[in-house]
Amino acid sequence: MSHTVPENANDHCPGTESETAGKAASCAGCPNQSACQSAPKGPDPDMGAVNERMGCIRKKILVLSGKGGVGKSTFSAHLARALAAQDKTTVGLLDVDICGPSIPTLMGVASKSIMSVTGDGWSPVFVGESLAVMSIGFLLESPDQAIIWRGPKKNGMIKQFLRDVNWGEAATEAASGDDDDAKLDYLVVDTPPGTSDEHLSIVQYLKGSGIDGAVIVTTPQEMSLLDVRKEINFCKKVGVKVLGVVENMSGFVCPSCSTKTMIFSPTTGGAEAMCEAMGVPYLGAIPIDPALAKSCDRGKSYFEEAPDSAGVAAFNHVIDGIKAALEAEA
Ligand code: SF4
Numbered sequence: 035m036s037h038t039v040p041e042n043a044n045d046h047c048p049g050t051e052s053e054t055a056g057k058a059a060s061c062a063g064c065p066n067q068s069a070c071q072s073a074p075k076g077p078d079p080d081m082g083a084v085n086e087r088m089g090c091i092r093k094k095i096l097v098l099s100g101k102g103g104v105g106k107s108t109f110s111a112h113l114a115r116a117l118a119a120q121d122k123t124t125v126g127l128l129d130v131d132i133c134g135p136s137i138p139t140l141m142g143v144a145s146k147s148i149m150s151v152t153g154d155g156w157s158p159v160f161v162g163e164s165l166a167v168m169s170i171g172f173l174l175e176s177p178d179q180a181i182i183w184r185g186p187k188k189n190g191m192i193k194q195f196l197r198d199v200n201w202g203e204a205a206t207e208a209a210s211g212d213d214d215d216a217k218l219d220y221l222v223v224d225t226p227p228g229t230s231d232e233h234l235s236i237v238q239y240l241k242g243s244g245i246d247g248a249v250i251v252t253t254p255q256e257m258s259l260l261d262v263r264k265e266i267n268f269c270k271k272v273g274v275k276v277l278g279v280v281e282n283m284s285g286f287v288c289p290s291c292s293t294k295t296m297i298f299s300p301t302t303g304g305a306e307a308m309c310e311a312m313g314v315p316y317l318g319a320i321p322i323d324p325a326l327a328k329s330c331d332r333g334k335s336y337f338e339e340a341p342d343s344a345g346v347a348a349f350n351h352v353i354d355g356i357k358a359a360l361e362a363e364a
Pocket residue numbers: 039040043044046047048049050054055056057058060061064065066067068070
C-alpha cells in the first residue's frame with residue numbers, strides 16, 4: 035500500500051498514516067515528529083463522510099507555492115473567477131491557508147461570516163450565483179485576529195471543511211433548484227506556502243476521492259524557484275499530478291514608455307527553464323500590474339476592472355492551459 039512521505043521527512047519514513055508515525059526509530063530528529071506523534075493513527079473514521087462530500091465535485095485543483103508573497107492566493111481567486119465565468123459552470127474556492135486566510139478579502143466577502151449551518155452542513159459564502167467560497171476567515175471575530183494553532187488543530191479544521199461544507203448547494207443554486215444530481219464542477223483549493231502539515235493533510239483527506247492536479251505559482255528569481263523544486267518533488271512523492279507552473283510577477287511594463295523591466299530577475303532562466311529541467315508543464319507568465327493589486331485590495335475581479343490589460347490576457351492564457359491539462363486528464 036502506498037503511504038504518504040513528506041518531502042522533508044527522514045530517510046526510511048514509515049509514512050504519516052502508519053501506526054509508528056513519529057515514534058519509529060527512523061523518525062528521530064525529523065522536523066515533523068511532534069505533528070506525526072499527535073496525529074490520530076489508523077483508519078480515520080471520518081474518511082467515509084469526507085469521500086461522500088468530495089464525491090459531489092468533478093475536478094479538484096490544488097494551488098501551491100514554494101514561498102509566500104508570490105501571488106498564490108491572488109491566482110487562486112482569479113482561477114476560480116475565470117472558471118465560474120464559463121457557461122453553466124459551478125466553482126468552489128476553499129481557503130486552507132489557516133493562519134493567513136486572504137481569500138475573503140480578495141473575493142470581496144471579508145465582512146461575511148458563516149451564517150447558515152443546516153443539517154446538510156455549512157453553507158459556503160456566495161460570490162455570484164455559481165461561485166462559492168469557504169475560509170477560516172469567515173469564522174473569525176475580526177480580520178486582525180491571530181490564529182495560533184498547532185498542526186493537529188489546523189488539520190482538524192481542514193478535515194471539517196472537506197467533510198462539512200455543502201458545496202452541492204452552489205451547484206443546486208446555479209442549476210435553478212434541480213438538486214437530484216447536484217455536482218460542483220471545480221473545487222480550487224488555496225493552500226499555505228511550502229510543504230507543511232496542511233499539504234499532507236489535504237492530500238491524505240482527498241486521496242479517496244482523488245485530486246485532479248496541482249498548479250504551482252512562483253516568481254522568476256532563483257530564491258523562489260529553489261522552493262518550487264521542492265514543491266514539485268512533494269507532488270511527485272505524494273502522487274499529485276503537476277498541471278503546470280505559473281511565473282507570476284514576471285516583469286513590469288511601464289504604462290508611459292512601454293519599457294519592460296524584470297523586477298525579479300530570472301537569473302537561472304526563470305520558471306520556464308526550471309519546468310524544462312524538471313519535466314513539468316510551463317503554463318506561462320503573468321506581469322506585475324498595479325491594477326491587479328488595486329482590484330485585489332477592493333475585492334473586485336481583475337478581469338472586469340482591467341479587461342483589455344496585458345495581465346488579463348496572460349491570466350486567460352494560463353487558465354486555458356490549466357483547462358487543457360484537466361481535459362487531457364479526463
Ligand atoms: S516523523 Fe513523520 S514524517 Fe518524519 S519520518 Fe516519522 S513518520 Fe515520517
